[in-house]
Amino acid sequence: xxTLVVMAAGLGSRFGxxxxxxxxxxxGEAFLDFAIADARAAGASRVVLIVRSDIEADVKRHFEARxxxxxxLDVAYVRQDEHGPARPxxxxxAHAVLSAANAVSGPFVVCNADDYYGPAAYAALxxxxxxxxxxxxxxxxxxxxxxxxxxxxxxxxxxxxDGNRLTAIVEREGISRADNAFPKDTIVSMNLWAFSPGFLDxxxxxxxxxxxxHRDSPSAEYLLPDAVAAQMEKGDLTVRVVASEETWIGVTNxxxxxxxxxxxxxx
Numbered sequence: 340x341x342t343l344v345v346m347a348a349g350l351g352s353r354f355g356x357x358x359x360x361x362x363x364x365x366x367g368e369a370f371l372d373f374a375i376a377d378a379r380a381a382g383a384s385r386v387v388l389i390v391r392s393d394i395e396a397d398v399k400r401h402f403e404a405r406x407x408x409x410x411x412l413d414v415a416y417v418r419q420d421e422h423g424p425a426r427p428x429x430x431x432x433a434h435a436v437l438s439a440a441n442a443v444s445g446p447f448v449v450c451n452a453d454d455y456y457g458p459a460a461y462a463a464l465x466x467x468x469x470x471x472x473x474x475x476x477x478x479x480x481x482x483x484x485x486x487x488x489x490x491x492x493x494x495x496x497x498x499x500x501d502g503n504r505l506t507a508i509v510e511r512e513g514i515s516r517a518d519n520a521f522p523k524d525t526i527v528s529m530n531l532w533a534f535s536p537g538f539l540d541x542x543x544x545x546x547x548x549x550x551x552x553h554r555d556s557p558s559a560e561y562l563l564p565d566a567v568a569a570q571m572e573k574g575d576l577t578v579r580v581v582a583s584e585e586t587w588i589g590v591t592n593x594x595x596x597x598x599x600x601x602x603x604x605x606x
Contacts, residue, residue, distance in 0.1 A: 341468055342385040342443050343378040345371055346435045347452035348419040357394055358590050359452040360401050363599045374450050377458040381465035385413040387442045389435045392418045415442045431560030437542040449532045455588035456531050463581045464533040473537040478505055480580045481587055484523035487516040491592035496528030496564035505578035508564045528564055529587060541570050
């Protein structure tokens with residue numbers, strides 16, 4: 340049994356709206372509906388939804404309109420903007436996970452609310468969690484050529500992998516299908532991770548250091564790949580990779596929406 344932590348507090352600036360609730364499935368599902376269903380099927384017993392205060396009611400109405408979440412799931416909401424110094428832009432994905440610390444008590448899987456990962460990915464991480472030590476983590480990695488939209492640019496956590504061990508991860512911005520300098524089989528992170536609770540303690544320390552340098556910045560972000568890389572560099576965290584052959588489905592730019600709907604309908 341594990342907790343699913345869904346990062347749903349992003350602003351969706353490039354998309355132009357609350358893409359977390361965009362209807363992409365054939366029955367009006369949002370990406371987070373698929374994430375919750377697939378994680379539950381893999382053994383999740385609790386869901387923590389990280390939201391912003393201004394969209395929490397919309398997220399709850401979304402689930403209510405769909406008949407509510409399953410009764411066998413324990414559900415909690417965390418408002419990311421109530422953690423850390425106030426500013427209009429959220430403090431990033433690592434801060435999002437840190438904001439959920441009080442709602443997590445055991446091993447947990449982290450995902451984005453605007454990506455479709457596929458049920459096999461959650462099943463693989465659920466299996467990996469068994470026997471995971473407190474200083475270990477797992478990443479579900481994807482081939483970069485399976486994660487690039489037809490148009491526009493995206494940010495990806497580009498990975499170096501030795502066997503099944505992650506040796507380095509660097510966040511790269513501005514990657515596009517038309518101008519991709521990486522080999523097609525390069526493994527990238529789509530922010531689908533499995534962590535033990537001990538990871539949260541190091542996140543808190545890392546965020547304190549981050550604020551010392553960036554407290555007054557309106558746009559700096561404490562990112563999950565960067566936080567993981569910092570812990571790996573110190574020798575405090577060993578990360579292993581389970582590779583997925585799934586093709587990413589998500590929305591970064593407005594033109595991605597119809598493409599995502601067609602892709603999900605074909606599944």
